[in-house]
Amino acid sequence: ADAAPSGLIGRLFGRGAPAAAPVVRRTLDDEMLEELEEVLIQSDMGVETSLRVTANLAESHLGRRVSTAEVKMLLAEEIARIMEPVARPLPLYPSRPQVVLIVGVNGSGKTTTIGKLASQFRDAGKSVVIAAADTFRAAAVEQLQVWGDRAGVPVLTAPQGTDPASLVYDAMTKAQEDGADLLMIDTAGRLQNRADLMEELAKIVRVIRGKDPDAPHNTVLVLDATTGQNALSQVKTFKELSDVSGLVMTKLDGTARGGVLVALADSFGLPIHAIGVGEKIDDLAPFDPADFARALTG
């Protein structure tokens, strides 16, 4: 493991050493901590969180002679420590239906994530109903139907322009009559007009509560890892618009290193229910802090 330096951390030890070269060690001093900070900031972790991670590292290891592999391991441990408390799958409740509201900006992966979750729940023997409450985007409704077919789950739709809250009312009625285990509701993600979106989401929630005072049971915010630091402001915004109870981070299969997830965990502490790792129906994985931290540190 102590072979040629590679990746972000490896750069601090000098690149290009042949695989059989002797292990390079450096003293973990202030200079190195500053360089590490830079690397973490580059990975989208944000200044505050990066500083916290390196400060924790300094506390127990300042002055030690360390190799690349050791630095990676120590960093991965610090990151995993931050992430462990937020790694929590979507909690399941005995309510029929458990109502899961899915929010997020357009393009973040809401539709895809609903399809993947519906498929997982179905495989687990749950009956699922999907409501396509982003009634303004015809393409989104069509896409959701495609995913519903793939997952073998019914998708309730309404003609374009229908009041989303009225579709949600019908969906609640159907899911309750059918005794469905889960009702997953796709919502609009037009942040261009926040006041409208806030009113729309509030109305949807009022309708849901009218049918079940304990619902919605979960409000899951879907975030796109490739938006980097932007994800932080999306969480802030959607926390103002709705009662966000957990997160799914999509597109962690791409080049995005997902450091922003550490910043999110550090700043908001919201549960991370799952991560999207591709465009296929099975590409939704549980969030594993140790694996994630190792992938991030390289």
Ligand code: GDP
């Ligand atoms: P929505 O507008 O929020 O409903 O977003 P969509 O579900 O339509 O997703 C937008 C695009 O992102 C689509 O092209 C999806 O295939 C893609 N996508 C969603 N999740 C993932 C993921 O985890 N990995 C990758 N690579 N692409 C994803």
